Amino acid sequence: MTELHPVVTSSSETAPTRFLATEHRLLVPVSKTGGVLSMFDAGVVPAGFAPPPHLHLREHELFIVSAGAVRFTAGSTVTVVEGSGAAWLPARLAHNFEVLADARMYVITVPCLAGGVGGDFERFVHAVSAATSGPEVGAAQTAELVAQIGAAHDIPIVGPSPALPGSA
Template sequence: MKTFTCAAVSPPSHGTPVLAFGKHIIRMMAANTGGSLGMLEAIVPPGEGPPLHVHEREDEFFRVLCGSFGFWCAGDYVELAEGGCIALPRGVPHRFRNIGEQEGRLMVVVTPGGFENFFPLIELCKPETPVQIASVAMDFGLTFLPDEDRKVA
């Protein structure tokens, strides 16, 4: 990986579209930032979002580009509309949902970078069972929590 000594730029309409667990656009790769960060956009239909999960390796920053989202982090819940931002720490169970009636968009920054590669790998491997998905997720330090734990968030 090259060192981060030059600007990493993602012009409008730049990025790699990925169809895995919904639509994502990979905007910036860790390889272009010396591993410092990765950035993607998540396009989220109404009522959708990931299950409760934990990242062991990276913190996440979200900015609502359009729509309304609910974010759960540990025991906290907050709703954010366009322009709202939230940072979620690694090692803490969290999830989000599009709570609006229209498709929403999130800018997601992970630090350090690397997790942005999860979605292209899922698209490539096409895991079908929860065990197969968990196996790919484990390689990224990602754990989806059991159903009984999801009831609290």
């Protein structure tokens, strides 16, 4: 077993990674937790942002909202977090969210299989960033890239993107 050490990181200490309409900062990399979890500071996610419905095959996802308003849809459950709160989205459950008012958000992913190693979402964020940086990439091409990269990282897209500004 890998010996674990504390990880204490300030958002200002990490470089931003452009991820769709957001800038994610990796606060706790999966490599520093023995595969137990990873955590991103998603910064202020703009109103109107909504990823396509998707699921994570091997990771649970925990969103922490510290300001703003976000509607989470997970399976048949629809809940709005206003101000501050959290949403736990289990692996293999189709979900998405819609930012109703600019929201300060954090994302934590945890492997769902005993002895599993996380990092699917962490690698997905970096791959999407690399594929969509550079010359202007249109919305249709971005959606196609997100679907391809998601499938390669066990995060399949299971529905169309909502027709909202800033959507993937």
